[in-house]
Amino acid sequence: MPKIVDPEARRRAVAEAVFRVSARDGLEHASLRSIAREAGLAIGSVRHYFRDHAELMIFAMDELARRVGERIRMHAERLLSPDPGIDRRAAAQELLEEFLPLDAARHEQATLVLAFTTAARTRPELRSRVAEWDENSRAVITRVLREAHRMGSLPNDTDIPLESLRLTALIDGLTLQAVLRPDHMSPATMRRVLRRHLDTLKNA
Structure with missing residues (x-):
């Protein structure tokens, strides 16, 4: 059979x-x-x-995005839950940490994202997927900051679009350093830098 x-x-x-x-x-x-x-x-x-190599690469990129998205959605549901007992500051940091290579699985995914992103510079068929990754990541980060602003955790005059850009750049920079120099950028250091940045937003 x-x-x-x-x-x-x-x-x-x-x-x-x-x-x-x-x-x-x-x-x-x-x-x-x-x-x-x-x-x-x-x-x-x-x-x-x-059909060809390009179709396979695009499918692999979509599969990678799906896996990362599933983890982020789990944290987003907790952050946006109406449960008053949730520590929303901790929930927000945990969500943002999903973008960082803090363990072996996330480090491999970050390495792959960087590889696909670099390849897209000379491979036009990959560019739309990389742009979609960037837009989706920025949208999640913006949503986190808007929720923090709504809950009164950020000053009233916080420039959400600007702070979203700044936080995205921070996460991208930490990720790049961790992929290229893992001995220099440890998970503990990344968590500490992210926490310090969130503290500066709260106290601005």
Whole structure:
């Protein structure tokens, strides 16, 4: 009896192979052939699920965004819950920390995001996805600051768009340093810098 294959599960398995090859060897080495080998498939099987390399890369980017989004949504639901017993300052920091490479899984994801972002400079088919990542991240950060402002945790005259840009730049900078120099930018340091920045917003 022929083996029944779930097409979506197989596509995600191939995306996993993209992640492993890219994290280990760099995105420039994530060819269809190397990805097929990593996934334990014939290259023809990969082509059965993806028309070409560009379609596979776009799917992998969407899968990466989906995983990060699931974690962020969990924290957002807690932050926006009407439960009066929730420590919203702590909830906001925990949500923002999801953007930082604070453990092995998030470090690998940050490495992949940086790789795709860099590749998009010379690969037009990736640019719209990178722009969407940036817009979605900024929207989440803006939502966090607006909620803090609504709850009275920020001064009345806080410039939310400007502070969103500033906080986004801080998170991007910490992430870049942690990916390029993990021995220099530890999780504890990133948490401390983020906490200090949030304190300056509150006391402005």
